[in-house]
Amino acid sequence: MKVFVQIPCLDEESTLPLVLATIPEAIPGVDVIETLVIDDGSSDRTAAVARKLGVTHVLSHTRPLGLARSFRDGADFALAHGADVLVNTDRDNQYPQERIGDLVQPILAGEADIVVADRQTSTIEHFSPFKRRMQAFGSTVVNKAASIDLPDAASGFRAYSAASLMRLNIVTDFSYCMETIIQAGHKSIASIPIVTNEKTRESRLFSSIWQHIAKSASAIIRSFIMFKPHAFFGLLGTVLLLLGLIPFVRFLVLAAMGDGAGHVQSLIFGSALLVGALFSYALLIIADLQRTNRVLMEETLEQVRILRFGQGGTSHDDVRGS
Template identity: 60%
Template sequence: MRLVVQIPCLNEEDTLPLVLESIPKEIPGIDDIIVLIVDDGCSDRTVEVARSYGVTEFVHHARNQGLGRSFRDGVVRALELGADIVVNTDGDNQYPQDRITDLVQPIVRGEADIVIADRQVHKVDHFSPLKKQLQKVGSGVVNRAAGTKLPDAASGFRAYSRESLMVLNTITRFSYCMETIIQAGNKNMKIASIPVETNAKTRESRLFKSMPEHIAKSAAAIIRSFMMYRPYVIFAWLTMFFGVLGMIPFVRYAVLMVTDSASGHIQSLLLGSLLMILAFMSLMLGIIADLIRTNRILIEDNLEHTKKARFGKSGTELLRDQTSQPHFDWPREHPGLPTRPVS
């Protein structure tokens, strides 16, 4: 079984040695470990440092493309290398690389498709109380959208099976963490979690400049991912909301016409009509969105078949083919014949 550990990097020459030195060299159930560096537009010596530690596999971006694109490109290269499991970690040494051994075991045993490390945010000293609470709320929202029960949905330290990567398709540039969980949950994949303790903080996050920006981008990624797979839920609620709200002016108009001798009250009819039109539009948009969702499912099925055809055999299958090929020792098996076949 082949494991590829991919490390997205943006100017990590100072911390990358700590990451590379702590990656396990041997893991039970894993026959081959490959380290893959995703150079996301580095302008320092990150690539040279990686080469000095024996890394030979790279994905290069001429300009910074963001974490989401780096993850996607790294996965493509890992699958090309025949990865059976892909572990994603960070170049800033936030995560304990020695726990990769524990991270991949549920996949090795066939018990999970994806394994996500729980950073136990409440124990992280450099997280402010506000950030800890926001992380908890964010994980709760993602779990509601995905139908999962993960304590730390924002953790980037995670392992993916080859089969899960064949069906996951990331589109966001900001961060793939929330998106892949919502996709996996709606595709009925088994997601496991293991607790880890993070390393000391080495630098500030480069994903966002402020907490409001982080909240806005995370919320946008969650809503977009949720609407891809369950748009009818949102539009059904909008239809009910505008429909019920629109009935109130009509009821008011009817009551006033019975109890009030004065004519008029046309405002109630106008407001009620407007709200009912909005309810009807929400219903129509929900139907259209659901048809688009159906079309997306068909496209993703085609993408899955395309990936399997493109990436060929996994590392396990390649190793099996190598060991199953019969060994032909010409001189020993045919001592009376020449040591080399005659053409």
């Protein structure tokens, strides 16, 4: 049983040693633990520091490609090197690496495909009350979209079985956290509570909480439309249909009372809403066809990965561009 611990990094030469120092050297039920640093085009000595500290593998991007791309490349690299479980942790030492053993146990026991650490965001002191509420709201939305029950869906400290990674297809550029949970909602997902470490620096994923909300909302909506188009366009079309019938009913009632003249605007407004409903249902049909094609493509992707990663690789360093 081989566990890969991957750390996506961008200019983290100062915090990377803190992360590596607390990664466990042995885990019950695990034969091999290997570390992987994905250097996302850092301008500092992140890659050199990683090698100096004995990181097993260093995967380098020639320029910054984003967290989602770093995760995807790291997952492919781990699969190619025979990983049975992939653990993703943050580079700013936010997460307690000593809990990696607890994080992978549900997968080793066959109880889950994915395990997400619950940061218990309501207790994190450096989170503002507003940020705590938004974290809770975001998790609620993702849980509804994926039909699961995770207390902290935005947590980046998580473990994946090799089987769960084979079919995972990430298309967003901002963050993989929300998308992978919505996409993998049909799989077995577990959660364990953790206590985060003290804050080492401000987040570099976004410049303000509002930018974070906007990008997260965009990722959630996009994933929701991709994976559950019936719930989105079906609901939208039904709402527009019901609203569009109200002006027609109003016009008919007024006409029956002999006061229909002068209320043609109700018919115009109702017709516009009904056209909107028609477009929504048309988009539903198109999105459903795309969903069917995506499922077939993901099944093909899974088979390709099984063929590609069956033998694994041997190189310890890799450099990739765009």
